[in-house]
Amino acid sequence: MTEVSEEEFLIKLLDVVYKLSNIAKTQSYRFKKKWDEYLKPLNKKPHIIRQIHLDKTKFLADIDYRIKVLKNVENAIVDGFHSIKSLLQTLYGAYFDSELFKKDFSEDDQLVLKYFTAKQILGNLIQYNKMDHESVPMKYNIIARNYTLIKLKGQTDTEVLDNLKKLNITDIKQADLIKIMQEVKSEGIITIKKKGKENFYELKKELIISQEGKK
Incomplete structure (x- = not known):
C-alpha cells in the first residue's frame, strides 16, 4: 500500500x-x-x-x-x-x-410528467429516496423504482414490495400495494394480471413526453 x-x-x-x-x-x-x-x-x-x-x-x-x-x-x-x-x-x-402546469401541457403529458419526474429524480437518486418517502406520492415512487423491471419483464406483488424494502419503505403491505396499483392501472400506465396467488404488473404506457411537451 x-x-x-x-x-x-x-x-x-x-x-x-x-x-x-x-x-x-x-x-x-x-x-x-x-x-x-x-x-x-x-x-x-x-x-x-x-x-x-x-x-x-x-x-x-x-x-x-x-x-x-x-x-x-x-x-x-x-x-x-x-x-x-x-x-x-x-x-x-x-x-x-396549478393552472401554470395545465396551461403548458396537454392532459396526456400532464399524466406522464407526474410519473416521469419521479422516475428521473427518485429513480436516479437511490440514496436520497431511502431518506425521503413523503415528498412524492407513493404511486409515483413505486413506479419510479420499478418502471424498468415492469417494462422489461413484469413484476409480481412480492417483487415490487422487495424493491421498496431496498428503499427502506417497509410500511406498504400487499393490500396497500394492490390498491395503489389499481389506481395506476386506472390511469392507463400498467395492466394487471393474475400469476398464481399474486398480481402481475406489466407496462401499458411508456413514460414518453410528446414533442410539443418537450418544447
Whole structure:
C-alpha cells in the first residue's frame, strides 16, 4: 500500500474541495435560474445550496480555516438534500395541480410528467429516496423504482414490495400495494394480471413526453 504524505493528502483534499465548490456554484445558479423561470409564483424561497468559498493558499496553511471550509462542504451536501426535497414538494404539492402546469401541457403529458419526474429524480437518486418517502406520492415512487423491471419483464406483488424494502419503505403491505396499483392501472400506465396467488404488473404506457411537451 502506497503511503501518502501529509502534503500530498492536503493537495488531493484541496482538489476535491475545489471541484465541489465549483459544482455548488454552478448547480446553485442553474437551480435558482430555472426556479425563477417556472416555480417562483408557487414558492418564492426554495432551499438553495450554499456557496463554498475557498482560498487555496489559506486552506493548505491554516488548519482552523481548513476545518471551517470542510464544515461548509458538509453543510452544502445537506443543502443538496433539502434542495431536492423543496423541488419535489413544490412540484407534487403545488405545480402539478396549478393552472401554470395545465396551461403548458396537454392532459396526456400532464399524466406522464407526474410519473416521469419521479422516475428521473427518485429513480436516479437511490440514496436520497431511502431518506425521503413523503415528498412524492407513493404511486409515483413505486413506479419510479420499478418502471424498468415492469417494462422489461413484469413484476409480481412480492417483487415490487422487495424493491421498496431496498428503499427502506417497509410500511406498504400487499393490500396497500394492490390498491395503489389499481389506481395506476386506472390511469392507463400498467395492466394487471393474475400469476398464481399474486398480481402481475406489466407496462401499458411508456413514460414518453410528446414533442410539443418537450418544447
